[in-house]
Amino acid sequence: MFAPQFDYYRASSVAEAAALLAEHPEAKVLAGGHSLIPLLKLRLAAPSALVDIGRIDSLRSILEESGTIEIGALTTHAELASSELLRSRATALAEAAGMIGDPAVRNRGTIGGNVAHADPASDLPAVLACLGAEFRVTGGDGDRSVRASDFFEGLMSTAIGEGEILTSIGVPTVDSACGSAYAKFAHPASRYAVIGAAAALVVDEDGSCTCASVTLGGLVPAPVRATAVEEALVGTRLDAAAIASASGLTGEALDTDDVLGDVYASAEYRRSVAQVWVQRALSSAAARCG
Amino acid sequence: MRVPVSITINGRQYSRDVEPRLLLVHLIRDVLGLTGTKVGCDTSQCGSCTVLIDGVAAKSCTCLAVQADGLSVTTIEGLAGDDGLHPLQESFWNKHGLQCGYCTPGMIMASHELLRCNPDPSDDEIRHGLEGNFCRCTGYQNIVRAVRDAAGSATGGAQ
Ligand SMILES: Cc1cc2nc3c(=O)[nH]c(=O)nc-3n(C[C@H](O)[C@H](O)[C@H](O)COP(=O)(O)OP(=O)(O)OC[C@H]3O[C@@H](n4cnc5c(N)ncnc54)[C@H](O)[C@@H]3O)c2cc1C
Ligand code: FES
Ligand code: FES
Numbered sequence: 001m002f003a004p005q006f007d008y009y010r011a012s013s014v015a016e017a018a019a020l021l022a023e024h025p026e027a028k029v030l031a032g033g034h035s036l037i038p039l040l041k042l043r044l045a046a047p048s049a050l051v052d053i054g055r056i057d058s059l060r061s062i063l064e065e066s067g068t069i070e071i072g073a074l075t076t077h078a079e080l081a082s083s084e085l086l087r088s089r090a091t092a093l094a095e096a097a098g099m100i101g102d103p104a105v106r107n108r109g110t111i112g113g114n115v116a117h118a119d120p121a122s123d124l125p126a127v128l129a130c131l132g133a134e135f136r137v138t139g140g141d142g143d144r145s146v147r148a149s150d151f152f153e154g155l156m157s158t159a160i161g162e163g164e165i166l167t168s169i170g171v172p173t174v175d176s177a178c179g180s181a182y183a184k185f186a187h188p189a190s191r192y193a194v195i196g197a198a199a200a201l202v203v204d205e206d207g208s209c210t211c212a213s214v215t216l217g218g219l220v221p222a223p224v225r226a227t228a229v230e231e232a233l234v235g236t237r238l239d240a241a242a243i244a245s246a247s248g249l250t251g252e253a254l255d256t257d258d259v260l261g262d263v264y265a266s267a268e269y270r271r272s273v274a275q276v277w278v279q280r281a282l283s284s285a286a287a288r289c290g
Numbered sequence: 291m292r293v294p295v296s297i298t299i300n301g302r303q304y305s306r307d308v309e310p311r312l313l314l315v316h317l318i319r320d321v322l323g324l325t326g327t328k329v330g331c332d333t334s335q336c337g338s339c340t341v342l343i344d345g346v347a348a349k350s351c352t353c354l355a356v357q358a359d360g361l362s363v364t365t366i367e368g369l370a371g372d373d374g375l376h377p378l379q380e381s382f383w384n385k386h387g388l389q390c391g392y393c394t395p396g397m398i399m400a401s402h403e404l405l406r407c408n409p410d411p412s413d414d415e416i417r418h419g420l421e422g423n424f425c426r427c428t429g430y431q432n433i434v435r436a437v438r439d440a441a442g443s444a445t446g447g448a449q
């Protein structure tokens with residue numbers, strides 16, 4: 001398959017990339033290319049030019065600074081999955097990144113491209129929403145930070161505006177009384193998420209849950225918080241019975257016409273089994289608390 | 291638009307002016323004539339186009355040639371050294387890790403990646419490590435045996 005013709009510019013800095021985007025309004029950013037190149041080959045996208053940000057090394061890092069883990073947009077899924085910092089402080093993110101596609105896909109695909117593309121079947125949007133991440137965007141009207149709830153606007157649509165570049169994602173660090181996990185019903189052929197459930201739990205010294213965050217992806221256009229599940233968990237000791245009964249409330253978050261279905265898994269089926277993945281994510285997150 | 295690229299493939303430098311839309315796999319196969327690397331699905335799924343870019347496995351059907359500019363690429367043709375076949379090539383041969391051979395270049399490059407990240411994998415880890423590579427012939431059993439065998443010889447193990 002041959003992509004349509006386009007021009008190509010390689011940026012060596014974020015400022016240069018922003019200038020190139022301003023100069024070529026029909027251009028698209030190219031990061032790892034693992035969502036964009038397939039689209040180009042299928043001719044579902046036909047930008048006049050690509051601005052390749054793939055060599056801007058300053059966008060490839062995972063750093064802890066004052067209560068936040070700041071992850072550069074070009075950090076690959078393989079780097080997320082193997083980061084000791086993420087594995088210990090934002091376990092669900094490292095876990096989800098390690099479940100993306102296959103090793104070669106994880107070597108090239110980036111966190112920034114994954115969330116900017118905002119495919120409903122992607123894994124990282126739900127996890128980042130669950131962990132309360134903030135998205136740093138530059139270009140256009142200057143720098144701004146966008147909360148996850150405002151960042152994912154809908155099906156393949158985000159708050160990144162025309163001419164803007166996502167530079168990094170800030171994930172709040174958690175103390176050792178917190179545990180997080182991601183559970184995924186992977187499509188057996190594509191390995192994308194049919195259902196993805198992310199959970200983050202905080203417990204006090206007595207092992208009682210003080211805060212719960214549960215987010216679903218895969219079966220909805222943009223990540224959805226399961227607030228009824230969260231509320232049911234607070235105050236419990238996160239034992240198997242409490243987790244099972246809270247997970248049973250998953251459907252309340254999915255009580256909309258928005259649930260996605262396809263020839264592999266219908267919306268009704270996904271809605272009814274989602275609680276199983278919520279329960280699995282909660283059980284692992286609870287086991288990681290403390 | 292044509293863009294100059296200079297890529298070192300299997301230790302030899304190639305410089306060409308290419309269209310930005312040219313895929314790395316087409317540069318390798320059609321422009322440079324290195325036909326060891328295959329195209330199976332052309333949709334990033336099957337892994338038969340797997341090469342190493344700066345030592346790390348990538349699907350060359352999902353990479354533009356311009357993205358590899360200035361980098362070093364290894365294809366199946368570059369694995370054997372002066373002293374003969376690479377241990378993975380030897381073990382795919384010895385353990386019958388192939389039938390028609392179409393998936394084999396990609397399978398061997400993906401196995402190379404697996405052993406780079408995990409020099410002594412379990413059978414389960416081998417299967418997971420190769421999940422991005424499809425084989426329509428072997429049923430995978432002998433591929434797993436071949437990789438286990440190569441891991442054994444690389445680490446000086448008993449196999
Ligand atoms: C075979 C296969 C299997 C996959 N399986 C999964 C899976 O199981 N789970 C999953 O979550 N994903 C999966 N993916 C998608 C993968 O995670 C992609 O890497 C990711 O979605 C896109 O990242 P990228 O760096 O390749 O972005 P690109 O393809 O380069 O870009 C994607 C989009 O984001 C824009 N963009 C990229 N970076 C920025 C930026 N910094 N600022 C602004 N805009 C930007 C681009 O303009 C483009 O529109 C799979 C992909 C393949 C090919
Ligand atoms: S041809 Fe590249 S993955 Fe199938
Ligand atoms: S040997 Fe024929 S496809 Fe693998």
